[in-house]
Amino acid sequence: MQKFSFNGVSVDSLYLKLDNKLQLRIKEVTITPSDETGVINADHIIEGIKNFPLLFSKVDIQKLSVLQHGDRYDFRIGYENETYSIDAPWFFLYSTIDVQKHIIHAEPIIHVKNQNAYIFGNLHYDIFKDDAAFESTFYWHDAKGDLSITKEQSILKAYAKSESFQNLKAIFDSFGLNRTINAWTYEKITSPSYKLAYMRFTHDLTKPLNLYNLDAKAVAQDTAIKFHEKVDAVQTQSVDVHFTQGQLRFTLHEPTYRGHSIAGSKVYISDLLDDKSDFIVVDIKANQRYDRGIKAILDAYGIDILLTQPKGTIKADLRLKIFFKDGATTATGTFKAQNALFNLFGYDLPAKHADVLLNGSRLQLQNIRIEDAEQNFAFSGDIDFDDKDARLVFDIDSYEKFDASVKDERLRVGIDFNGATQIRIPKLDTQILVDNKLQIKFNDLARYVPYFPAYDYNISGGSAVVSSQDYKRFDLHGKLKTDNRYLYRNNYLESYPFDALYDSTKGQLLVNIDDGVHYNHKKRLLSLHGINIDVTEFLQEGKNIDGKIELSARGENSDIKIDTSELVSDSYELLLKNGYIYLNARKGASKTTFSLYDGVVSMTGSNLDDTVLHPLINFKGLKSGTYHYELSGSRENLAGRFAIEGGIVQNVGAYNNLLALINTIPALAVFKDPGFNADGLVVREGEINFVVKGDYLIITDLLIKGKSSDLLGSGVIDLVNDRIDMNVKIKTVREVGELVSKIPVAGYIIFGDDKSLSFKAKIKGDLKDPEVSTDSAEKIFKSPLQMIKRTIESPLKLLEDIF
Numbered sequence: 001m002q003k004f005s006f007n008g009v010s011v012d013s014l015y016l017k018l019d020n021k022l023q024l025r026i027k028e029v030t031i032t033p034s035d036e037t038g039v040i041n042a043d044h045i046i047e048g049i050k051n052f053p054l055l056f057s058k059v060d061i062q063k064l065s066v067l068q069h070g071d072r073y074d075f076r077i078g079y080e081n082e083t084y085s086i087d088a089p090w091f092f093l094y095s096t097i098d099v100q101k102h103i104i105h106a107e108p109i110i111h112v113k114n115q116n117a118y119i120f121g122n123l124h125y126d127i128f129k130d131d132a133a134f135e136s137t138f139y140w141h142d143a144k145g146d147l148s149i150t151k152e153q154s155i156l157k158a159y160a161k162s163e164s165f166q167n168l169k170a171i172f173d174s175f176g177l178n179r180t181i182n183a184w185t186y187e188k189i190t191s192p193s194y195k196l197a198y199m200r201f202t203h204d205l206t207k208p209l210n211l212y213n214l215d216a217k218a219v220a221q222d223t224a225i226k227f228h229e230k231v232d233a234v235q236t237q238s239v240d241v242h243f244t245q246g247q248l249r250f251t252l253h254e255p256t257y258r259g260h261s262i263a264g265s266k267v268y269i270s271d272l273l274d275d276k277s278d279f280i281v282v283d284i285k286a287n288q289r290y291d292r293g294i295k296a297i298l299d300a301y302g303i304d305i306l307l308t309q310p311k312g313t314i315k316a317d318l319r320l321k322i323f324f325k326d327g328a329t330t331a332t333g334t335f336k337a338q339n340a341l342f343n344l345f346g347y348d349l350p351a352k353h354a355d356v357l358l359n360g361s362r363l364q365l366q367n368i369r370i371e372d373a374e375q376n377f378a379f380s381g382d383i384d385f386d387d388k389d390a391r392l393v394f395d396i397d398s399y400e401k402f403d404a405s406v407k408d409e410r411l412r413v414g415i416d417f418n419g420a421t422q423i424r425i426p427k428l429d430t431q432i433l434v435d436n437k438l439q440i441k442f443n444d445l446a447r448y449v450p451y452f453p454a455y456d457y458n459i460s461g462g463s464a465v466v467s468s469q470d471y472k473r474f475d476l477h478g479k480l481k482t483d484n485r486y487l488y489r490n491n492y493l494e495s496y497p498f499d500a501l502y503d504s505t506k507g508q509l510l511v512n513i514d515d516g517v518h519y520n521h522k523k524r525l526l527s528l529h530g531i532n533i534d535v536t537e538f539l540q541e542g543k544n545i546d547g548k549i550e551l552s553a554r555g556e557n558s559d560i561k562i563d564t565s566e567l568v569s570d571s572y573e574l575l576l577k578n579g580y581i582y583l584n585a586r587k588g589a590s591k592t593t594f595s596l597y598d599g600v601v602s603m604t605g606s607n608l609d610d611t612v613l614h615p616l617i618n619f620k621g622l623k624s625g626t627y628h629y630e631l632s633g634s635r636e637n638l639a640g641r642f643a644i645e646g647g648i649v650q651n652v653g654a655y656n657n658l659l660a661l662i663n664t665i666p667a668l669a670v671f672k673d674p675g676f677n678a679d680g681l682v683v684r685e686g687e688i689n690f691v692v693k694g695d696y697l698i699i700t701d702l703l704i705k706g707k708s709s710d711l712l713g714s715g716v717i718d719l720v721n722d723r724i725d726m727n728v729k730i731k732t733v734r735e736v737g738e739l740v741s742k743i744p745v746a747g748y749i750i751f752g753d754d755k756s757l758s759f760k761a762k763i764k765g766d767l768k769d770p771e772v773s774t775d776s777a778e779k780i781f782k783s784p785l786q787m788i789k790r791t792i793e794s795p796l797k798l799l800e801d802i803f
Helices: 042-055 168-173 179-186 292-300 445-451 610-617 653-664 666-671 735-741 744-751 776-802
Strands: 003-006 009-017 022-031 056-068 071-080 083-087 091-100 103-106 109-112 117-126 131-140 143-152 155-162 193-204 214-225 234-244 247-253 266-269 279-288 308-311 314-323 329-344 347-359 362-371 375-384 389-401 404-416 421-425 430-434 438-442 459-468 473-482 495-503 508-513 517-520 525-529 532-534 550-556 560-562 565-567 571-577 580-587 590-597 600-608 626-634 637-645 680-693 696-706 709-718 723-732 757-766 771-774
Touching: 042 056, 143 193, 168 179, 214 247, 404 445, 445 459, 445 473, 565 610, 590 610, 600 610
Parallel strands: 022 056, 525 550, 532 560
Antiparallel strands: 003 009, 009 022, 056 071, 071 083, 083 091, 091 103, 091 109, 103 117, 109 117, 117 131, 131 143, 143 155, 155 193, 193 214, 214 234, 234 247, 247 266, 266 279, 279 314, 308 329, 314 329, 329 347, 347 362, 362 375, 375 389, 389 404, 404 421, 421 430, 430 438, 438 459, 459 473, 473 495, 495 508, 508 517, 517 525, 550 571, 560 565, 571 580, 580 590, 590 600, 600 626, 626 637, 637 680, 680 696, 696 709, 709 723, 723 757, 757 771
């Protein structure tokens, strides 16, 4: 039979063979179901299924086409050896069918072609109730599991689970989901084994298919999650992949990042079925140290907080929304820390507490309190990652570090990180550049002077640049302008270059000034070569030595100046420690020591020549001798001794005026001597004992022994007004006196017991040109009477000499 049609059925090329049983072969059958609904006659269906094996031994419908609502469905139907088969483009079914009363029993084998899935099941169908139960075992790629389907009236329910399998990619690719969704499922989240914990689905056959009723959960073991290709993977004990209500959610069990727990973190994709899903959400929760590993996650998404955290923990709740289309990321989150240590550009920030809010491109710093024994300040502000700038305010209660002292100060800081990070501190005229290296520009060093009160260098200007490649070693170069009176060569240095090196790993600061001053901050060692130092302002009254200062200084060809006095030296060692000052200086054979502690001064000098003495005492009246001195006491009461060996007293106002007086009074001609003349007083030895009380130098005892004359005296010098008030006595023995003195009686009558002549003088007035007066008139008047007296006494003297 070539072709015929009836009641919506069109048959092309029908072949029917008559034998014990019929054999039916149809090349093509087209069925167009009627829209009319009829009542199913269960008895007819049961009878038809029962009688089919009785009537037919073989059936082959090569093409059964069903046309419905404009769609065409093609099947190949077969029957042979009591086995039925249906071959469709997307599946193949092979099954036996048995009918017991109104129950149909079948054992189908189903191959889902495009899913590479096989189902081996048992079907029980109650025709009268229109209820069905299907239990099966399925094989889907490398997964094996159980599938059960029940139908009660119009309600269809399905449940499935599986054993462990590995090829999750093939299963998820079969759903035709977004490429990024698939990537997060089996590329960014990888595991050696997976298992379908369950799949539940309920559907009302009278309604359109609704996958929101699908609830499925798979478990991945020993999982690695790669949030971003630039950061390390998160490791988990397991991950639950849960599809429910159109959302794909990944629940992480015991997740760790670089060995630290990030428990509570999760990943999910919403609106998966409504074609609205265009982003994936990553929630990262951490309570750990904010180290470079955690920082790398934010850096990968263009969020640069600049800080690292060597110690302590941060409680972080970070949410990243990653868009499928262009990979763009928005982030929100909170960061809270207590008693943590942060590091910014190599500088430690001990945070008592810190609250940071991240909202998209804006980072809000809320009252971050930095506090330890050396610093106490808070800062807050906003960082905008879209505009790539930040505005911060620092409220400094106190800061005592690196010899700086800051109190009750507010500093505003601007940051521009469009490219290299640039930080501006307007009040200090300072810029910080952070690129591959750190660079800090101090444009006006004078602005930092108020913050270093312990070092009153009278800085008037200058600039410096600090740079670092690794935030561990810092190089500094600059030029300093100053009105100080500390460093000098021939003249005071008012502008000089300097450089420094700071190594934070060693805690070492090395400073070089004008190639002549070197300072090691760690050793507190100051070295001077060819540059002199003036300590006048440093030691001036009212400026006490800070007990915290500890410094050792060494000088070579370096002089030390105090007021108008200057200690010249070939070398010296200076020690400042715990409020104690000690100096030991040498110049040739000369040696000078100085100490000051708790207001008590001690100073000695030995073997000083005039090249050392003159600048030290600012007095050139002593020449060509050797000198020694001792000085001790408090600022208010100093006692000292000055000794002379050889030398000449010359060009001293008091001496010159005293000599002039001798030359104008004939009666004093006896004191004229080559060792006591206009060329000076030749000194064999001498000693001066004195006391300094406040502004006054009190000479308690002066003795200078010359060639034939001795000078004795005492008095007071006003050091402030340069005034002198002194009494002196000159004793001399001329050669004639020596000759006559050898004649016992005559020598006694003329010179007396000490074989000398003497007179007294008073020196008073301006220290440079004092008035000198003498009692010579009384001396001359009384001399004859003294001679008469000694003449009367001479016999007694003679007897004394004899006996």
